[in-house]
Amino acid sequence: MNSAALQPEAPLNRRDFLRSASALAASAGFAGTAIAQQPEKPNAQDKVELSQIHATTEQPEKIPGPFESRDHRTGFAIVGLGRLALGEILPAMGKSKYCKPTALVSGDRQKALKIAAQYGIKESSVYDYTTYDQLARNPDVQVIYIVLPNSMHADFTVRGARAGKHILCEKPMATTAKDCERMIAACEQAKVKLMIAYRSQYEPNDLALIKMIRAGKLGKLRQYIATNSQNQGDPTQWRQKKALAGGGCMPDVGVYCLNAARFLSDEEPYEVQATIVQPKDDPRFAEVEASCQVIAKFPSGFVATFNSSYNAHKSQFLRIEGVEAFAELNSAFAYHGIKLRYSKLIDGQEIMHEPSIEEKDQFAEEMDHMALCVQKNLKPHTPGEEGLQDQRITDAIYESARTGKAVKLSPPHAPTRSPDPVEA
Incomplete structure (x- = not known):
């Protein structure tokens, strides 16, 4: 008998154990190839899933992907x-x-x-x-x-x-x-x-708010209040030139307020009334407005009031109010850090909720949507008709500010948005 066989085996550490187990699994897999078919080549669209290690009281872990090669x-x-x-x-x-x-x-x-x-x-x-x-x-x-x-x-x-x-x-x-x-x-x-x-229409908090509204969580919508302001500095930048920008704060930051009122309510305004302020003594506003205030009326009785500005400290906020609850986004329209919260009466107590919603890059989300539309031959969720409708309303806003009167709007000839953005 070999004397080495009588000696006790050295204990395996974790690394040796995993190495041995891997070798055993590999050999077993190799032995089976004579009777089993080779697995199909993995696809970049096959999502890798890991088992959940936390209790059901914890939020499930999410593994990013899948990603195209x-x-x-x-x-x-x-x-x-x-x-x-x-x-x-x-x-x-x-x-x-x-x-x-x-x-x-x-x-x-x-x-x-x-x-x-x-x-x-x-x-x-x-x-x-x-x-x-x-x-x-x-x-x-x-x-x-x-x-x-x-x-x-x-x-x-x-x-x-x-x-x-x-x-x-x-x-x-x-x-x-x-x-x-x-x-x-x-x-x-x-x-x-x-x-x-329109990156906001692909942003997770905005999408969650849309789902709440469609599910009737706020009740019948009554009014919407929003602001999008920033204090511009350099008077020579292209945004201060009417020939390049088409206007001041309204087409640049005010259009976010306008577009949100439309996609949240899923209605089109039939009338707008607006005022603009263009200081004569400020070189930044020699050609374009400094601020714009708008009241837009919708067929259901819903009213949107919003303000945009180029001469106030950065402020981004929206609140939409229904019969049963209100919801707000702060900082609405921002690139990062948007938070949704809503207030509702539950068991006689007014409760403010702030759901935990994973932040995603809005630009990546909108570009991915466009890429999928190209790959799958789908019409984008925010096609040219959506931009055209905002431009028509913006034109009416400027006309109202110029004349001091409310301006009536005709409804668009066809829907301006396609089905909601979805992934593969």
């Missing part, structure tokens, strides 16, 4: 490399499931090349505004995301559609209803999709 993601060209593109949109690509940046368009080539190097974009896929139409020959680009001054949206949308690319355009859609109609017609003619980047 980089080879199968939808390629986006970002047009305009200003603060929004560099600060929010491009970073959001890293949090998206279905998108990747594949091209850049900028008037500053050196800046664009630096950004391209950061995001792994080929130098040959960096364009300027004169070579923009060459995107038609770039197979890596399926969607063009237009992040330019408002007055440039229409022309670059039309040119992008002619290049055969789908269009995601920042809000406001344009500076005139005529331009909005031109954008819609160009995309329809080219058989490409057009989506307006």
Whole structure:
């Protein structure tokens, strides 16, 4: 007998145990291949699930994903490399499931090349505004995301559609209803999709509030109050130039208040009355308004009152009030940190609830929606018709402010929003 066999075995530590177990499992799996079929190749869309280790009293753990592989993601060209593109949109690509940046368009080539190097974009896929139409020959680009001054949206949308690319355009859609109609017609003619980047309609707290309202948790809606203000500094920036922006605070930050009143109530206003303030002694407002106050009336009796401003400290808030409860978002319209809470009478006590809702990157959510619409041939939730309707109402707001009278509105000819955004 081998004397070594009489010696006691050394105890296995955790690492040796796991190594031995893995080897045993591997050998067992190999032995079975003679009679079992090989498993199918994993798909990037197969979600990995882990068992829950916490008691049922705890919130279940969520594993992120699934994510498209980089080879199968939808390629986006970002047009305009200003603060929004560099600060929010491009970073959001890293949090998206279905998108990747594949091209850049900028008037500053050196800046664009630096950004391209950061995001792994080929130098040959960096364009300027004169070579923009060459995107038609770039197979890596399926969607063009237009992040330019408002007055440039229409022309670059039309040119992008002619290049055969789908269009995601920042809000406001344009500076005139005529331009909005031109954008819609160009995309329809080219058989490409057009989506307006209303990020709030893809934000989790807003979506939770919509579900509450549709479920009747607030009762019949009565009124809505909102504000979106910020104190602008540099009077030379493009947002202070009417030819580029189309207006001041109203089309830039006020449109969030207007759009939220529409998508939360799921109604369209039939009348608006507005005032604007444009200080004569402030160089920031030589061409555009400093503040805008609006009262919008809806067919059900619901009334929306909102304020936007370019000369007040940053403030973002909305409250929607029903017969049975009210709900509010604070800071509404912000990029980050939005919180939903609602107040309701329960067992004779007025209770304020603040549900725990996971924050998600709004830009990643809206871009992923666009990517899925392209991949699955769906109409975007916020198509061009949604932007056109906001522009028509904005035009009426300015007319009311100019005349001092309420302005009547006709209902849109067709629904302005498509079915709710969903994932695969």
